[in-house]
Amino acid sequence: MTSLFASRQSTWVIPATFLVSYVLISFPVSPQWRGYSPDWVTLVLIYWCMAAPQRVGVGAAWLVGLGLDLLTFGLVGSHALTKTVIAFLVGRVALRLRAYPVWQQTAFILIFLVIETTILATIEYLLGGYWGGMFSWKALAVGLAVWPLLFLVLRRCRRWGRLS
Amino acid sequence: MKLHRYESVHALLFFVVLSIVLMVGHFYSENVRQIARAISVLSAPVHLIAASPSTVYRWFEGSLDSRDELELELAELSRKQLVLQTRLQQFKALESENERLRNLLHAGARLASKIQLAQLVNVNLHGYSHTVLINRGAADGVITGLPVIDESGLVGQVTRVSSFRSSVALVTDPAQGVPVQSVRTGMRAIAFGVGGTGKLRLLYVDQNADIRIGDLLVTSGLGGIYPSRYPVARVSKIERRVDQAFMAVHAMPSAHLNKGHQVVLVWHDSAESSTELDPALPLAADSSDD
Numbered sequence: 001m002t003s004l005f006a007s008r009q010s011t012w013v014i015p016a017t018f019l020v021s022y023v024l025i026s027f028p029v030s031p032q033w034r035g036y037s038p039d040w041v042t043l044v045l046i047y048w049c050m051a052a053p054q055r056v057g058v059g060a061a062w063l064v065g066l067g068l069d070l071l072t073f074g075l076v077g078s079h080a081l082t083k084t085v086i087a088f089l090v091g092r093v094a095l096r097l098r099a100y101p102v103w104q105q106t107a108f109i110l111i112f113l114v115i116e117t118t119i120l121a122t123i124e125y126l127l128g129g130y131w132g133g134m135f136s137w138k139a140l141a142v143g144l145a146v147w148p149l150l151f152l153v154l155r156r157c158r159r160w161g162r163l164s
Numbered sequence: 165m166k167l168h169r170y171e172s173v174h175a176l177l178f179f180v181v182l183s184i185v186l187m188v189g190h191f192y193s194e195n196v197r198q199i200a201r202a203i204s205v206l207s208a209p210v211h212l213i214a215a216s217p218s219t220v221y222r223w224f225e226g227s228l229d230s231r232d233e234l235e236l237e238l239a240e241l242s243r244k245q246l247v248l249q250t251r252l253q254q255f256k257a258l259e260s261e262n263e264r265l266r267n268l269l270h271a272g273a274r275l276a277s278k279i280q281l282a283q284l285v286n287v288n289l290h291g292y293s294h295t296v297l298i299n300r301g302a303a304d305g306v307i308t309g310l311p312v313i314d315e316s317g318l319v320g321q322v323t324r325v326s327s328f329r330s331s332v333a334l335v336t337d338p339a340q341g342v343p344v345q346s347v348r349t350g351m352r353a354i355a356f357g358v359g360g361t362g363k364l365r366l367l368y369v370d371q372n373a374d375i376r377i378g379d380l381l382v383t384s385g386l387g388g389i390y391p392s393r394y395p396v397a398r399v400s401k402i403e404r405r406v407d408q409a410f411m412a413v414h415a416m417p418s419a420h421l422n423k424g425h426q427v428v429l430v431w432h433d434s435a436e437s438s439t440e441l442d443p444a445l446p447l448a449a450d451s452s453d454d
Binding site for chain 1: 172175176179180182183184185186187188189190191196200203204206207210211213214215218286287288289290291292293295297323324326329330331339362421422
């Protein structure tokens with residue numbers, strides 16, 4: 001399936017969506033709403049790990065996470081770690097996830113986001129010595145709410161790029 | 165297509181270990197930080213795109229002002245300039261007098277040696293909601309721990325530096341503690357950020373300490389990170405609880421943390437200000453009540 005139609009595929013769609021997610025996550029938010037800004041990068045990563053697991057795996061996720069760490073001036077390696085773990089977990093259930101309806105996927109997304117937030121909060125606690133709430137649970141809820149819409153948009157991107 | 169193709173445990177372990185090594189390296193090693201500083205330059209285009217709507221908006225806002233409005237603003241600014249100039253004359257006289265007295269006491273000069281203006285880059289640093297980005301970096305001589313102020317008070321300190329950008333943790337960040345001193349009484353405490361509320365909390369204030377709502381808190385210079393005597397916050401709420409050793413004191417930051425888009429970086433001699441401590445005497449002679 002890769003050889004015959006390879007020339008017609010637009011693989012660049014995947015990095016392009018990640019770039020857009022970087023812009024979205026850096027988009028300025030007024031201070032009182034900052035806690036609600038979801039992690040767009042994780043959501044996009046979950047989509048590609050689910051829809052194109054042969055292209056976006058653990059290694060790509062690590063690179064994407066590293067990019068996010070540099071972008072947010074955070075601790076280098078922290079998002080790289082969580083994105084790697086998420087890519088691995090999504091990869092395990094990718095085929096099942098694809099068969100589920102969107103609302104059922106959302107339940108899985110909740111689990112992935114909770115795992116990521118827990119790891120980040122733990123790293124913060126180990127280094128800073130406090131449970132800061134910097135990684136907000138409100139953002140998690142917003143992330144869940146936007147998943148169905150994001151799923152539709154990214155599916156359109158994937159079909160447009162003729163990616164399996 | 166087999167399922168296990170996508171779930172290589174070895175790859176996961178490799179990247180997890182690599183990430184942990186990176187984190188530890190970034191936390192402890194200056195070399196790793198330098199590499200991260202160099203690569204962070206790549207994030208500039210993304211920040212530029214993310215900040216562009218607000219940049220365009222600000223430009224439009226400026227260009228749509230009418231001539232009358234601009235003239236009014238100019239008049240207001242000239243008036244302010246005159247007032248400030250007049251006060252600066254007094255300040256210069258005071259400065260030389262202060263220097264003379266300090267020389268008599270064999271104490272070193274204490275004023276900040278160098279300042280530089282910086283613009284806020286209007287982007288969201290995800291996960292660090294009490295951190296802002298400024299458009300100065302290692303190339304401008306910015307180092308970690310540099311204090312940042314605005315026209316009305318202390319903004320925070322530089323936490324991470326890249327070549328042309330650095331991130332500033334605001335005083336409202338729960339990880340930030342600022343050693344402060346009350347102007348009225350000279351009482352010392354540490355002000356910590358509370359997080360979401362945009363307020364500060366004073367720690368280790370004794371139950372019978374003399375503190376009132378409206379008291380101005382300035383940096384004490386202890387700890388050597390912040391130079392002394394910059395306004396930090398005003399006391400806004402005091403709770404005395406019988407069952408606790410310390411009072412719960414809340415304060416509102418003096419700096420315009422949410423509004424301003426220009427800040428000032430202050431280079432000061434930290435060694436001097438940390439060794440040279442004044443006795444805990446009232447700082448202000450003009451307090452009417454004592």
